[in-house]
Amino acid sequence: MKHLLSTADLSRSEALLLLDTASQMAQTQQREIKKLPTLRGRTVVNLFFEDSTRTRISFEAAAKRLSADVINFSVKGSAVSKGESLKDTALTLHAMGADAVVVRHWASGAAYQLAHSGWFDATVVNAGDGTHQHPTQALLDSFTMRRHLVGTPDNPDGVGHDLAGQHVAIVGDVLHSRVARANVHLLHTLGARVTLVAPPTLVPVGVSTWPCDTSYSFDETLATGPDAVMMLRVQRERMSGGAGAFFPSVVEYMRRYGLDRDRLATLPEHTIVMHPGPMNRGLEISAEAADGPRSVIVEQVTNGVAVRMAALYLLLAGETP
């Protein structure tokens, strides 16, 4: 594996290797000294064309804990705001000797373009491209599901196991969500069943070709007792014409598609509540759901570091011990 661009590219064994390696990385993060020497002398550039809190910090922490040199390149304050192209930015990174480029970009396909352009030969990790893909988010989501739904006292992370037999509901603004797309493919590869739940205006064209079911009714899907409920952020910044072009009102959206106290109470005992963040509290998710005992939202963030350590390790150090 040279690049990590899309969960659709991952085989079952590659996905399991990433998750199992993340478990090992998570164990090292329980130690007093969290730093490993594995990527000493390597340079990882975080190239962020879109705002981000947790993904950028998480990649930075992951690279630093593997002892890589980290350069954070955010577009604000760089020559990109003077109109420099992706190509010239790539050539600059090449000239600086980047071994890996972690890229987030508002254009779907930007990570592919960087990886396959021939502008440089660095490893490319997609940290979110437009509405297309966000593979490390899906991996940390599967890691978190596996720990809660498959893990046992002897094997708390469920190492070696996939998610066969699990049912995951992914709810909300599917249309604009790279998190949903990345999860649909990875969960399918890992044997889980996925139901996308969204109002008709927020279901992408062509969804019938995806390996999942679609429902317009959150309540009907909840009645089937899903094992995990993943709420998506309503992405107002991607809604040209404003949210009003997609649903009548915030109150209406919350009433039909929000995870509120009443819906929370209908979930089976073991069901976990997830959200990639940032949350719109009071829109797609209520405080009771976000902060309640079923919520694994904070743990998703913690697990993100171990998953990104695993990805950087496997991509850059490969088989070397």
Ligand code: NCD
């Ligand atoms: C997601 C993203 O940026 O795609 N957030 C994240 O990476 N934690 C989801 C979102 O922005 O809603």
